[in-house]
Amino acid sequence: MKRSFSEKLSSIFIATILILLSIVCLYPFVYVFSASFSSGNAVITGEVLLFPKDITLDSYKSILAKEGLWQAYGNTVFYTVAGTAFSILLTICGAYPLSKSRLVGRTFVAFFIAFTLWFGAGLIPTYLNFKELGLLDTRTSIIVGFAVSAFLVILLRTFFQSIPDSLEESAKMDGANDLQILRHIYLPLSKPALVTVGLIYAVGKWNSYFWAMVLLNDESKIPLQVLLKKMIVEMSLNEELTGSMNAANAMSQETFIYATIIVSILPIVLVYPFLQKYFVKGTMIGGIKE
Amino acid sequence: MQLNSPLSEVKETSAQANRSEFALKLQAVKTIVWRDKYLYFMLIPFILWYLIFAYKPMYGLQIAFKDYSLFKGITESPWVGFENFERFFRSEYFIRNLVNTFMINFWGLIFAFPAPIILALLLNEVKNVMFKKTVQTITYLPHFISVVIIAGIVTNFLAPTNGIVNIIIEKFGGEKINFLAMPEFFRTIYIGSMQIWKDVGYSAIIYLAAIAGINPALYEAAKMDGANRWKQMWHITLPGMLPTIMILLILNLGSFLEVGYESIILLYQPATYETADVINTYVYRAGLQGGNYEVGAAAGLFNSVVSLILVVLANRLSKKMTNVGLW
CATH class of the missing domain: 1.10.3720.10 (MetI-like)
Known part of the structure; x- marks a missing residue:
């Protein structure tokens, strides 16, 4: 088919916009990556724009030497792994019964959950609740306290509902109970949905900082994001106080932060192909964004 | 009295019928719930989580209307209206x-x-x-x-x-x-x-x-x-x-x-x-x-x-x- 001149022109126009957008989305990552491998001096004088300059591993060496950082990294891994496992378990406990239309009281439970989507107690009562439960400054608070996302319960329930009832009925004929049916029929068939739910939980936990910052005081328990936040705030405070800042300090701090950022997003970038695939799936199943 | 007795009898029997109907319904619900016992069993931890971490804080919202003191706690702190x-x-x-x-x-x-x-x-x-x-x-x-x-x-x-x-x-x-x-x-x-x-x-x-x-x-x-x-x-x-x-x-x-x-x-x-x-x-x-x-x-x-x-x-x-x- 012959395309008119104006159609070609609009194709070029669209492609240009999309390329520009991609550059804007990608550039910060490229810059942070290059800066983390450059000397502090090259970074603060603006010589690093795209590629690393005076390539050095100094920032990564100082990361290796910083003990608190590895501890925070370990904490984040622990919160993510343990928290995701706990979250998936609870989500299945809610989503499976709710996927059965025969269940008496289902509508009530569904409303009970949906209500929390539209009305929340807010920061202070939530904080005081942790205090009353004696969970302040405990790892339990991070793993148990924010375990369930109503959105993901709904997503998993929708997926369970899409599995034909006939499978369940024939298993019942053979004398299987609900737990056996869940374990041997539903869970194996729901692997993609479970991976999606697990990944969404895991990314959320890996990236979360707010409640960890509010609930944890003990330096040895804080996750990476909270430590990063402290470093960044510290740096901008320093810069503010000293105006033109102490050059040596600036150099090490800035590249150090860039290197920390690279180390902390590395796991996400490594699993990114899976993330992209399963998050897109999740958005399609759920129909509604988080 | 003579006139009343058959009427009260009718009432009684209908009450009995009601009672037995209710008992039947209760029985039916019981069987249904018992049939799905594993499903309800699964829901327990889930609902407990929601009660503790989503609904209990809503109870704590009352401090918005109170003069909250850490020592007295949420329930004991005095009300102050708006x-x-x-x-x-x-x-x-x-x-x-x-x-x-x-x-x-x-x-x-x-x-x-x-x-x-x-x-x-x-x-x-x-x-x-x-x-x-x-x-x-x-x-x-x-x-x-x-x-x-x-x-x-x-x-x-x-x-x-x-x-x-x-x-x-x-x-x-x-x-x-x-x-x-x-x-x-x-x-x-x-x-x-x-x-x-x-x-x-x-x-x-x-x-x-x-x-x-x-x-x-x-x-x-x-x-x-x-x-x-x-x-x-x-x-x-x-x-x-x-x-x-x-x-x-x-x-x-x-x-x-x-x-x-x-x-x-x-x-x-x-x-x-x-x-x-x-x-x-x-x-x-x-x-x-x-x-x-x-x-x-x-x-x-x-x-x-x-x-x-x-x-x-x-x-x-x-x-x-x-x-x-x-x-």
Whole structure:
């Protein structure tokens, strides 16, 4: 088919916009990556724009030497792994019964959950609740306290509902109970949905900082994001106080932060192909964004 | 007496019948519940979690109406009526933060909300699959980066002395600007980084799904009638996306007062409070940092109630105008 001149022109126009957008989305990552491998001096004088300059591993060496950082990294891994496992378990406990239309009281439970989507107690009562439960400054608070996302319960329930009832009925004929049916029929068939739910939980936990910052005081328990936040705030405070800042300090701090950022997003970038695939799936199943 | 007795007999038997009917029903419910015992058993930990971590804090909301003391606890603290609300409404923060909340949302609706819609429309016009996939892969990436890291990158890029933006400005002969300390730049920086840059690609997914669901016959018919690409986009693709757009708009309005306080906290500073401070950041400072729990809880409750009203209103409006609603 012959395309008119104006159609070609609009194709070029669209492609240009999309390329520009991609550059804007990608550039910060490229810059942070290059800066983390450059000397502090090259970074603060603006010589690093795209590629690393005076390539050095100094920032990564100082990361290796910083003990608190590895501890925070370990904490984040622990919160993510343990928290995701706990979250998936609870989500299945809610989503499976709710996927059965025969269940008496289902509508009530569904409303009970949906209500929390539209009305929340807010920061202070939530904080005081942790205090009353004696969970302040405990790892339990991070793993148990924010375990369930109503959105993901709904997503998993929708997926369970899409599995034909006939499978369940024939298993019942053979004398299987609900737990056996869940374990041997539903869970194996729901692997993609479970991976999606697990990944969404895991990314959320890996990236979360707010409640960890509010609930944890003990330096040895804080996750990476909270430590990063402290470093960044510290740096901008320093810069503010000293105006033109102490050059040596600036150099090490800035590249150090860039290197920390690279180390902390590395796991996400490594699993990114899976993330992209399963998050897109999740958005399609759920129909509604988080 | 003579006359009464048969009547009372009738009554008695009907009562008996009622009772046995009730017993039968109870029996039926019992069998049904017993049939699904494992399902109920699974629900127990789930419901317990919701009771402890979502509903119990709602019970704690009463401190918004109390003179809360840490020693007396939530239940024992004395009631004070609307005193905490009055204190919040009278404080200098109320109007300023309400206006800021409104403005950030308003500009978000104008710029950040349509951005993924436009991106989805543009991607839909791309015929080259490789190019389309590449653009999608790149633009989804920022969604997976934590707000702390985004704030860190923004802070470093905009740093007054050696941030890359200021270095470039200086190279072109301009004056260095301390962007993050200037109230007039806050909204642009916040919406640009935390809303558009972070989520434009990812939010486009759902619109692309909506576009994929449009009946191709409609496009064929339009082509027959001589509609060009622009007209097809305007008359078929956009109306086809409308239900999705409306649902996301309602959700957006529902979180109107919630604005991303977690990310605002990372980007604001006292110098920019006049445009950056919103109700929830005030709750965080006054309540969690300042220990003024009851006023924080009152401000938070105000936030939650107004949000709930907004969702209901938005839903009703949307149902009336487009027949699309959340419930």
